[in-house]
Amino acid sequence: MIPLRTPATPYYSSHPMSDPRVRLVLNPQAGSGAARRKLPEIVRAFQKWGVAYEVAGTSGPGDASRIARASFDDGIDVIAVAGGDGTLNEVSQAYLSDDGTPRSGPDLAIIPIGTGGDFKRTLGLSGSIEQAVERLSQAKPRAIDLGVLELDDHTGARAVRAFVNITSFGMGGVTDKLVNEAPKFMGGKAAFFIGTTRAMFAYRNAPVRVAVDGKEFVNGPIFNVAVANGRFFGGGMMIAPEADPSDGLFEVVALGDLSRTAALSLSTKIYKGLHIGTQKVSATRGKVIEAESSGTTPVLIDMDGETPGRLPLRIRVAEGLLRVRA
Numbered sequence: 001m002i003p004l005r006t007p008a009t010p011y012y013s014s015h016p017m018s019d020p021r022v023r024l025v026l027n028p029q030a031g032s033g034a035a036r037r038k039l040p041e042i043v044r045a046f047q048k049w050g051v052a053y054e055v056a057g058t059s060g061p062g063d064a065s066r067i068a069r070a071s072f073d074d075g076i077d078v079i080a081v082a083g084g085d086g087t088l089n090e091v092s093q094a095y096l097s098d099d100g101t102p103r104s105g106p107d108l109a110i111i112p113i114g115t116g117g118d119f120k121r122t123l124g125l126s127g128s129i130e131q132a133v134e135r136l137s138q139a140k141p142r143a144i145d146l147g148v149l150e151l152d153d154h155t156g157a158r159a160v161r162a163f164v165n166i167t168s169f170g171m172g173g174v175t176d177k178l179v180n181e182a183p184k185f186m187g188g189k190a191a192f193f194i195g196t197t198r199a200m201f202a203y204r205n206a207p208v209r210v211a212v213d214g215k216e217f218v219n220g221p222i223f224n225v226a227v228a229n230g231r232f233f234g235g236g237m238m239i240a241p242e243a244d245p246s247d248g249l250f251e252v253v254a255l256g257d258l259s260r261t262a263a264l265s266l267s268t269k270i271y272k273g274l275h276i277g278t279q280k281v282s283a284t285r286g287k288v289i290e291a292e293s294s295g296t297t298p299v300l301i302d303m304d305g306e307t308p309g310r311l312p313l314r315i316r317v318a319e320g321l322l323r324v325r326a
Helices: 030-037 039-048 063-073 085-095 118-123 129-138 171-181 188-202 260-272
Strands: 021-026 052-057 078-083 107-112 142-153 158-163 166-170 206-212 215-222 224-228 250-255 281-286 288-293 300-303 306-324
Touching: 021 030, 021 039, 021 063, 030 039, 030 078, 039 052, 039 129, 063 078, 063 085, 078 085, 085 118, 085 158, 085 306, 107 118, 107 129, 142 300, 158 306, 166 171, 166 206, 166 306, 171 188, 171 224, 171 300, 171 306, 188 260, 206 250, 206 281, 215 224, 215 250, 215 281
Parallel strands: 021 052, 021 078, 078 107, 107 306
Antiparallel strands: 142 158, 142 306, 166 224, 166 300, 206 215, 206 288, 224 250, 250 281, 288 306, 300 306
């Protein structure tokens, strides 16, 4: 087994550190431990493609962000993320300064290992480590957008967070809370399905007001609203089939005042992306999204599979900020 060092003392390969310098951010718990088990395979692929690399493993929440921020100052050319969407989201926080201003940094690459892996689907990435490393070494960087989210955290303080894939609120926030509290040994699709089923009985449609680029989009009870940079969430649900992370716009999809029965029957259509335009489902596009609760119950937010807080929120797009080698 290749040794896995802490963020402060990364494992360095025997390759001379020449361009491009790659730092692999590895969450050893991703995919129920699959990331750690697959580290030797990743290293072999780096060596095959002549990639100069080092490995930095995470040991807890926030480590991936700290490793990524250090990479800005360490002359790293590419941050490769071996983990799920949660690890990718942590790394994306480094592309915001302390005051929430977007800032450019190293290229990104995705080594797809983890429970969810929804964003890789939008980019057309397979689960092959070999192909991921080949793209890292050979592909021309692709500019994609970063979402910048202002929200109330769980203490009620205002916070600014980055996201790469999808931020949603309503049912999605409750689902992620339940999924993140449960073991993930059964895999991403099963974990999200079970979490969604449990959330169905816990969630009550919340009244909200949503504006997109200053125009009212929703005013009333919602099952869920998704602000999408990528197309998939929840372990493969194609919630935003027209989303393009490189077009400078979010696709905003509102599932309105659906009953549990209607929501369950709609889920099969969502997996196929066939739900847009059906009853109580609407979509629009925009650069700035603002939402607030018009009820008394807190409305939880889902951000790339994490639950950072609750409404109110304001989301804006940082166009083309990230360069992804995919």
